[in-house]
Amino acid sequence: MGTTGAEDVDAAIGLATAALRAVADRDWSVPAARSEWSCRDVVVHLAQDFAGYAAQLAGRVAEGYVPFEVVPEPGTAPDGLVRLVEATGGLLAAAVFRAPRDLRAWHPYGHADGDGFAAMGVVEALVHTRDVVAALGAPDWRPPGPLCARAVERLFPQAPRDRDPWRTLLWATGRSGLGDLPRLRAWRWYADPIRSGRLVLCELSPDLAADLHGGGEGGFAWAAGGPAEGTRFAGGLVEQAHEAGAYQPGWGVYVIVRASDRRAVGGIGFHAAPDADGAVEIGYDVVESARGRGHATEALRALAAWAFSRPEARVLRATVEHGNVASHTVVGRAGFRPVGSGDGNVRYELRRGELRPG
Known part of the structure; x- marks a missing residue:
């Protein structure tokens, strides 16, 4: 199956930005799917996560988050927010690519190496893009199965491996049921389980x-x-x-x-x-x-x-x-x-x- 790395981050960002650009002409003030946040807020959150993960790796942070925030200029249109996602996603891909193999940086769900933060970025990109485009009229959007499978394998040791990878990722992140498994009321990933x-x-x-x-x-x-x-x-x-x-x-x-x-x-x-x-x-x-x-x-x-x-x-x-x-x-x-x-x-x-x- 292989591991999640910089190439997967690039692929996920490419898929996400293409999907978001396709709905950039719609009203991003509406709530994202299964969220109290607006579509705009979800996309800004996505950029913040990418930049934050990149900073954890680049700074080799052992405890806590690097204290900064990504804030778009007031009035930034959806197309500008997509460019922000593209840029911060590129920063994450670069940080993953340069991360030494023995690096472990802090995350509240467990210290992680470059591959771990890459998988986090892929999960964030895929599920939040789905949340936005589903709310804006494209509920059938889906990313490639192998990309999802590698992220699930890295971060969700509790998730089944014999089901459709995209549906499994949605189940693991509390967004849908999975066959006989009900939708989870609470969830998290595990970057460093025992x-x-x-x-x-x-x-x-x-x-x-x-x-x-x-x-x-x-x-x-x-x-x-x-x-x-x-x-x-x-x-x-x-x-x-x-x-x-x-x-x-x-x-x-x-x-x-x-x-x-x-x-x-x-x-x-x-x-x-x-x-x-x-x-x-x-x-x-x-x-x-x-x-x-x-x-x-x-x-x-x-x-x-x-x-x-x-x-x-x-x-x-x-x-x-x-x-x-x-x-x-x-x-x-x-x-x-x-x-x-x-x-x-x-x-x-x-x-x-x-x-x-x-």
Whole structure:
């Protein structure tokens, strides 16, 4: 399939600007499809994203966005806005082309390399162009499947790979259903998920956690019987922490995605960020239809390895009910050792350097 790069950014910009020019004679003050923004505002947003992504790469930004804004001159006509998209898209393509292979620049959805920012630019160009032209009388516009497929492959590990790529991209960005999969109420992409041999761990942002807690899908296609109530409850804890100002990215809840079919099979995560002693509690569950395949153990090892790659974590803790034989096996295989018991539970700890590889 190949990876998304500068050529794909150029291709997406060419497709987007051609489509936008074809409707430049229409009223861009009307709302874009499925948006509270006007068509004009969406196109300006597109230019801002391109310039912002280019700046992240060119500046090798490790934290936060470069503090600037792209603002068109007052009264700029649609054709001028299209030229703005063309120019800022060119900046992004150039930044992607020049980005060193080892560069990782900051984005709120995960640090990304040049290919990652290229995929972000492609997604922004395609879906926002569709939002605008659909509102202005061209609802059947569609980009080439391979271009969509490469962007989906780079940013949406939870999206099916056996469906039409364009329809899949629209589903992954909450714009339509996909066969038996309903339209997502909340969504995001994953520039830097945690990967293991058979699984991908995708962190729930607070809005996705709130959606999951409220009965939604959290942006995922779930295996039969999912999500489990424990995962929905954990989503509520992330939502509460965010509302209280205590949420710290990385130290929340992750959805366990099976790489073979892109189905979500469970949840795993931390109760909070590490305390002053470097200790952090971890928990997990797997939907009943996916149990007995080693997913919990693999996910636990992967997330524990991520935690110990952070200097603030020195010991992981897990609490398991006395009678939960399967969970005792999971923590034991990962290297956790019992350190006490009480209230019908066994308390386990895993210290830095004690993690057992698979």
